Amino acid sequence: SQKIEQNSEALNIQEGKTATLTCNYTNYSPAYLQWYRQDPGRGPVFLLLIRENEKEKRKERLKVTFDTTLKQSLFHITASQPADSATYLCASSGSGNTGKLIFGQGTTLQVKP
Amino acid sequence: SQTIHQWPATLVQPVGSPLSLECTVEGTSNPNLYWYRQAAGRGLQLLFYSVGIGQISSEVPQNLSASRPQDRQFILSSKKLLLSDSGFYLCAWSPPGGYSNQPQHFGDGTRLSIL
Numbered sequence: 712s713q714k715i716e717q718n719s720e721a722l723n724i725q726e727g728k729t730a731t732l733t734c735n736y737t738n739y740s741p742a743y744l745q746w747y748r749q750d751p752g753r754g755p756v757f758l759l760l761i762r763e764n765e766k767e768k769r770k771e772r773l774k775v776t777f778d779t780t781l782k783q784s785l786f787h788i789t790a791s792q793p794a795d796s797a798t799y800l801c802a803s804s805g806s807g808n809t810g811k812l813i814f815g816q817g818t819t820l821q822v823k824p
Numbered sequence: 825s826q827t828i829h830q831w832p833a834t835l836v837q838p839v840g841s842p843l844s845l846e847c848t849v850e851g852t853s854n855p856n857l858y859w860y861r862q863a864a865g866r867g868l869q870l871l872f873y874s875v876g877i878g879q880i881s882s883e884v885p886q887n888l889s890a891s892r893p894q895d896r897q898f899i900l901s902s903k904k905l906l907l908s909d910s911g912f913y914l915c916a917w918s919p920p921g922g923y924s925n926q927p928q929h930f931g932d933g934t935r936l937s938i939l
Contacts, residue, residue: 719865743925754830754914754930755868762925800867804925811858811883812928816867 713739715803717815724791725823732786732818734801741803741813744777744784749798749817758799759786791822826851830915830931838939843888843902845934847915850896855917857898858928859890862912874898875920910938 715736724730734744742763747755761768761777761784768775774787788795798819802812827850837843849855856875860868872890873881880890887906891899898915912935916928 715867745927752933752935754916754932755928757927757929760925760927802868802928811870811873814860814868816865 713737713813715801715813715815717799717801717818719816719818721819721821723821723823726792728791730788730791730795730820730822732799732801732820734784734786734815736782736784736803739803740779740782743804744775745802745812746773746775746784746786747800747802749800751798755800788820791820793822793824796820796822826917826929828915828917828929828931830913830934832934833932834935834937836937836939837905839907840904843900843905843909843936845900845913845915845936847898847900847931848896849898849917852896852917852919854895854920856920857892858916858918859898859900860914860916862914862933864912868914872898872900905938907938910936912936 717734745760746758748758749755759768759770759775761775763779772789776785798817800817801815830847858873859871861871862868870883874892877892877895888902912933914930914933916930918926918928
């Protein structure tokens with residue numbers, strides 16, 4: 712079955728460093744990958760979308776890559792700040808362009824001052 | 825601009841009681857609507873998906889049902905709640921067309937606890 716996985720262990724980094732989060736998918740080839748931020752007790756907020764024919768996408772301090780050979784997406788936050796602390800969710804399109812997304816379980820990022 | 829409202833924010837219900845969670849979207853027409861459940865430390869599990877009034881797709885067999893009586897209203901219901909129905913319920917919308925290149929926009933969820 713189609714599966715998308717993120718590192719379930721929390722990522723702790725020092726303020727100012729670059730945070731890198733990983734998303735791996737198996738048994739399918741999504742046309743798109745999306746990244747969301749979720750704060751405790753709140754709904755996820757969309758951050759970035761990357762297409763399978765795009766290697767990299769940037770938005771301010773955020774960068775997403777999409778490697779179809781490794782079946783992996785990396786999400787980078789440069790010059791991280793304590794306000795970046797949150798859970799980050801990776802989501803992909805399933806097979807067929809239906810609008811439905813498959814979500815990973817999320818990785819919690821803690822940025823320490 | 826578009827907004828999505830979900831209520832209530834928290835709910836405590838006894839086992840066997842009925843449930844009705846409501847979600848409304850403003851500022852857009854004919855959106856795709858979604859209900860998700862999120863267990864603690866887990867990803868989002870898609871429960872129901874709707875592309876139009878009265879059109880509901882169920883993703884997971886379960887104790888819950890969904891309805892879309894109006895274009896921008898999505899309701900999650902149960903006749904008899906189970907302990908396993910506890911969780912964080914999220915409603916989301918995306919632009920019409922059913923395309924996976926569109927982001928989804930989420931409400932702030934309902935924390936449901938079954939006692």
